[in-house]
Amino acid sequence: VKGRDRINPTGHSDPVVRARLDGVQIFGMEARHPFVPDRERSPGTLGEVLYANPSRPPVSEAEWVALVHSVAAGDQGALHALYERAHRVVFTLIMRITANRETAEEVTLDVFHDIWRRASCYREADGTVLGWIMNQARSRGIDRLRFEQRKKRVPREASDPLPAAGTANPDDLIAFNQQRQALRSALDVLTPDERLAIETAFFSELPYSEVAARLNQPVGTIKTRIRSGLHKLREALAEGGHKS
């Protein structure tokens, strides 16, 4: 990709690799740990990404797309902007999958590394930029989880070669798509309010009381929506399972 080889005057040409080497320096920003909440400076959570501060205009999908196109053209600043907007929600999702903070931090960097390398593959027809990023995060997270599980199960010398990230075998892919489809269908049973409450609580890592404040709803209402929503989903998933 044009521009990919002329990006960094100070060191490694890949900003993500440089971030790894620097340890704390990400994409040319001043030293600070990327995963320490810093609500003043960066959008920290899905809530902040999606339900942004009402005093600021919401980020349009066109802006996200423009950033990805700039990244594809080798613009480190655009990668940094994407990172600032999405890194916490990526981290949160991977944390949910791997249940290990250190692993999640590492895999989050892998995801932005992938974004840097694959930005030119993004097509608007495939979905939103955030969805594209999150799919990569999910796929990376699941690959890593499998890797960790296999490491525990199989003695090192006997282990078969692991698939590289993003190259899951076809059976895995089918199972993955089936589960995704099952959840997607089940989500239809939720009211928009229930879905919003669950989505915000789950992906933002905020306690329900802060979710309530963010959504401007009473705490009891949010508790009830989370609960009723989860029970509806349980029933819908069970019904879907029986049908198939």
Add this chain to the structure above:
Amino acid sequence: MSPTFDGNTCHRSALIAAYAIHALPPNEAADIAAHIASCPQCRQELETLRPVADTFVFWPNDVLRPVVVAARAPRATDRG
């Protein structure tokens, strides 16, 4: 009065779902975890909800359109 699910009539049951998706602050989470250990009703509710929370790994992010969702969401309080 909070609704009951699966006949769980425990007065603390309203927080089990939030616990299942890690939406409790640490002090409340510890408190509820201790309660769950001694309350069969809440334990059973948690066991039925955990698999649901596990499926959220497959949450379809691709249908989230930031601008649409932001417009639909109620105006959040500005917490500064």
